[in-house]
Amino acid sequence: MKRYFSFAILLALMLSIFSLGYAQVDPVDTFPFVEDFETGQTHNTQVQGWTQILDNGKTKYWTANSTFDNYNRAPRNGSFNAFLEYNSNAWMMRSFILEGGVSYDVEVWARQDRTSGATLAMYYGDDSTIAAMTNTIVAQVNLTNGDYQCYSGRITPAASGTYWIAIHGTATYTPWYISIDDFMVKYSPTEPMFAISPTGYDFGSLLISTTGSQTFTIMNAGVGMLNVTGISPLSDGFFSVTDAPDFPVDVTPEQPVTFNIQYAPTAAGDHSATFTITHAGGTESLIVSGSCYDPVIYDLPWIEEFTDTTFPPSNWSILEGLYDEEGFTTSPSTGRWTRSEFAHISNPSARINIYGTTTKHWLVTPPIVIPATGYQLDFDLALTKWNSTSAVDQDRQQDDKFIVFIADNPEMLGATALKLWDNAGSPNVYNAIATTGEYQVIDLSAHVGTRYIAFYGESTNSTGNNGGDNDLYVDNVRVREIPTAPILAYNPDAINFGIIHANTLTDYIDVNVSNIGSGTLTLDTGDVSLIGPDAVMFSFDPVNLAFNLTTGQSGAIPVRYNPTVAGTHTATLRMVYNGENYDVALSGGAVGENALYESFEDATFPPLGWDADGWDHSTFYSVDGSKCAFKNGSESTQYVLSTPMLAIENDSRLNFWTRCTNSTAYLQVVYSTDRETWTQVGSDFSFAEPNAVNTWYNVDVDLSTLSGNNYYLGFRTGLTGGSYYVDMVVGPDIAAVAPGAPTLVSPRRCSHLCERHSHLHLECSHHRWCAHILQYLL
Template identity: 25%
Template sequence: MKKLYALLAMWLLAGNAFAQVLVNETFENGNTVDQTPVGWIGDGGWKAGITIPDDNTARGRKPHTGDWYMYATYNTDVWIYKEIDVTAGNYYRVSFWYATWHVDHFNLEVKAGASANPSAMTETAVPMMVVANEDFEQTSGVFQATSSGAYYVGFHSVADNGPWYLSIDDIIIEQTAQYNFNVEQLTADTSVYFGEPAYLRFRLNNTGEQSDTYQLNSTGNLPIEFYQNGTQVTQINVSYNSSVELVAKTTLPMNLNNNEVVHATFDVVSSHSAPTQSADFAITALAPYADFPLEEGFENDFVPFGWQNNITNGNYAFDRITEGSTPSAMPHEGSQYMARFYTYTNPSGGSAELVSPKMDLNEHDNIVSFWMFRNSNPNINKDDRINVYYNALPRSEGGQLLGTIHRCTYKEPVVADVDDWYEYSFTFDCPDDYGFIIFEGVSDYGWNLYLDDIFINSSSEDHEAPTVIAVNGNQTYADTEMNLTLRVHDASDMPATLAATYTIWGVSHDLTFTRAGKGNYDYTATIPAYDNHTHGTMTVQLVDALGNSALSEEIPIRWDYQRPLLYETFEECSSMFTMPEGWTTDGNPTWWDWTVQGTVYYTDYYEEDFIVNPHRGNKQAVLEWDSSESPMAQDQTLITPVLTITRPTVLQFWTWVQYGTDGYDRFVVRVYDTYNGTWDDKWDAADMPYGQINAYNEPISINLDEYIGRNIKIGFRGYNTFGEWLAYDWFVDDVKVVPTDTTDVNVNELAAMKFNVYPNPAKDKVVVEAQSNIQQVTLMGIKGEMLEDRKANANKVELNLEGYSKGIYVVRIVTEDGVATQKINLIE
């Protein structure tokens, strides 16, 4: 540590071109305890010391770093001297660390002179000061040599106090300069739009021993103004050994080339003898954005290139997230990211601005549209909002307010009480030729604001046909109506209905989508039920109010597998003591019955600790062992509703359970046959390999074919064969009773699977990523034709799309949690 400290001190001193270290004393080499330190001149009043572990024995004798130091004794008046070689007229700095013990203080001064005796100490470096600190503190001082050759720096301690000591360590004596400084550039190389100002921060450090005044002179082709705390300056006075922070402001001309690098240069000139210092900031000039439309979904870098993200009040700027809470929301239309302005604990009035690039707009009839997530919770009826501005300058102040969108759906603009993404658009003029769109997030100490898929165009005239953003519900269970939701994007208004055609086994049928009242261009339609493994396609005639029209790509529709008789995740239980609808518990009424909980931290009877998270989601059923060890026998059963078995069927559930328990615990799955009124034990954890734990590692499956034609209940019973309390907890989650051709796919689970494909849109490749291990990944065309199919054994898989034409494709994955699909858009 002592060596590290010395190296750090040398590094710091290297920043001063005039600093020359004469003494770097750490006392680590060659000293003897209670003797005058080696290389110093004294009468024994100052002594070398080594670490003493016991404070009551040390009484202030201790090192700052390393093991050694020097110390002065109580009730003394003592000097010690260090010889150095100096030049008359030069300045020298003495710095050191010091500490004592308890409150009765020492007096300490540092002086210098031509000989090693008190009367010759004519130059004061550190005036007499009181030392009463128990923790080490650092101080320093400067003296000017009056003669050349040998010179002596003296440490003088005066004390009339109790039995404790004054310790000194890590002494540095260096030659320093009367006048010296440097310029530290704080702003990195930056990018600025034509005609816009660049604000370049720098720090001026006076490292000399005298105050100095500095002239600030622009030297390049870019004129520069200098500011300190918002006030323009041309010169600045800086006290010795201190710093000031300044801003150099320059404005880029309009007659530059896009991506041309220009330089803002200036000199700082001392009014005394210090050498002139120069600064050079590289600036990449950017032409105003003109390649419309400008589309930003925050899928790449944040802040996006050319955008600005400025805090205007408080502590929060916009940021980018993959999933939102308070309110809960996912990015718009299955994308990976969205922008957020944090308001949940942000005091009312906190604000930030997300500013577009500078744009080369038309004088009239420009348009901006965007999607904002809005929440309908009446208990959070706050004024959290997004204000949208146009301005010739990159800030809202002085700009034109285009509109205000509140997070709460009960506030303007008022919509139905549905939590969802809503699209808003505004037209605006640009009398300045160039301008910015500013999204100002304003907190009212409510819930967070989410923004996504911004669209800006230099013309609001719509010549484009509507496009399909998403289709939901186009895969469902056999013998079930298909309830479809179609979301369409268009810059113009949309009609109340859209015509569509779906084709099954070569036969086409007409279908009408009706615009739903809750959102922007959401349509719904219903197709009658079909048999298992029926597959078909659907097309929609897309038309807007201006008559722009197009036929959608073919959309696959599928009826696969039978609906489960039972699928329980416990996620809808309102409290830990509320079982799912139709579920019951039975057994001895102890304090420890079946409950529904989230993550459980538990210690078993044998004092082993566990942390158990739900298999999936936020809740799980748990039977806890009776840690109160009450005299009543613990025997409780969690029971499903009545189920009618009409075809080959299997029970599947996930569990966290101790196998082969040695405490005579029994964790049993039973089936109750209502026909004969008996319980049959079908699975027992005690029969499994001793000492193992199924920590939601694999599901348990139980065949129920013997109960075809019967009504049954399923029970999860935990009890102890000695009639005592259990020794372990038992956890159960994701209970399914399904026909045997359904166990590999469950449509209701698709939305729950964490599954991302990015980038989307894509050009030449995509990355498929899931929370659980991907076992198989398939690339299909929009009609369901298989293009690529491969096995996998990772949670992240890359697909090469080179050679495929642009359009919509479907990625299908198989994991231990089920099967899921997601559309991707391949662009040129």
């Protein structure tokens, strides 16, 4: 049986025809009939309810779709449509019971995703074969890219009976897909029939005091003459009819008429209107709608803190264009400016990466009404090396600039520079912008009215001392009245010192205190204290106190973490000014002096006791310091970066940071006693959604199932490409494993002088955590 079936398939292929049918579907005998593919279809499977025939040796069928929207595959209406893939030639047929001498209109909506290579035709005949399709409904037509187009024709069978109507699609390798929707067979009209396109319209969201317009087409979808007598009202709220014909007007099937409706809102909110079109056959309602937004900032004080993950924030914009005092132009952009942690250490901010020869990007506020003199702009500003907390190289980026502008238009044309930072003689030195942040104040008294403020970064030269790659940050952008008294501001409001060894010290991190008001702000040493259960684990240096800060001045309170015991520690740095508390949350974690703690900062790699297996240093990314471990993955080989032998206890955990450039990649934590046979512990860490590539993730692995044993732990790349990165590894104590028996190499001649019971004293000073003193009897 199989032999004959195979022969039948081969014969069909040799004849270049292959037919696929489904369960018998009764012929259609009720009209209008609409196939919108909404019923009885399954996504990405062959269209049900139709007979399909493959032609010319092709192998691809018409396929139902409810998910794909790329390559113009989105449905015209509803949730489903059908598509035909490239390099195809397929017929799709369905049976209908038609009356002799009665006319029927047949139509289908179709499109493709290229400008050539795709055709569509429709035929009918008395059998479900290609040979029977002898009557043309729509001659073969080249499909167009863009919106769906309607292809239609009229048929009048000579005799009553069952007929098959076919849709025939062909596609070369040029397009990806043909898409069709809303196939319909209906009785041809015998009298005038009113139709309008579109049947309604939503103008979407418009800026206040702007105008949107939509053209409507009145058509006669029947025969003869359709008399249209008028439209009313001619205006309704913010909507009005324009460019209408002189009514009454006669509309033929061949000559439609058009009119426009304009939406010109002058108040924010949602709006709608209903227009009535009167014609000889009755009336039709046309509903239009729209919404209006007003981006103008009227209420002051106003502040933008960039806490929303959407960037740029609502009604902000990014522009590109090189500033020139003699004149310049700008254009919309999405480049350079993004949302990031301020100085890479604290709350969200706006950040621009200033480097190379093409940085000329503006971050522009919404329009702001400055009602009178006596208002100011203030914001926080910081500058670091790219993707780092480090200060910039003072002899680099000599051409870079940062400028704050104000203008009366969103394109910033004719803008006035409010303040310039550069390295070419400005009193505000670009390279001197504080690494951890500084407070800036600009008087706006000379700029009363509706204004746009822009933050502009520029780099146009990358040779010699002009080369540099830096991040500049702007945060807490605020417009308000000029204060009449001192106001204390500070940043950051929280510091996490990370994880270090007990009985070690972190570097100081500055808490910057500013006077963002007027007058003089005084803060004495006695106004600052550490409180909380672990206050003794932290300290601050009062070297800069007392502060006497005038408007815009700042002072730094250095704070550090100095844990004396292992564990998680928290405290609060409290500043008291004018009876109010200003608190900075402090946190950190400490591990034992012998615990694994590695951030790959040493010049040599792998670190002492580690095994690289092809992994290496990278200075491209880091979580702590300036280096991390790195390995390019492979689809055929896994690479294991392994720790020294560790003593695993019941409460042991492994904590580390990782990132990757490939969304299909995964990293595994493994263990071994010999670095030969590795077993996975925990689950894969995947970089697929909801995670993202090129983002650091902190991973914490429970090792309790390995307790009571000593193991090497490893970071194993998945069987995928991509660049893997690991940094800031913290884990159990390094096991005190005895080395093999020593071999005395030199001096041989003096070996007899060694005492029989002398002791060999070994000490490793490479890392504090492996400074174990081991004694062995020779």
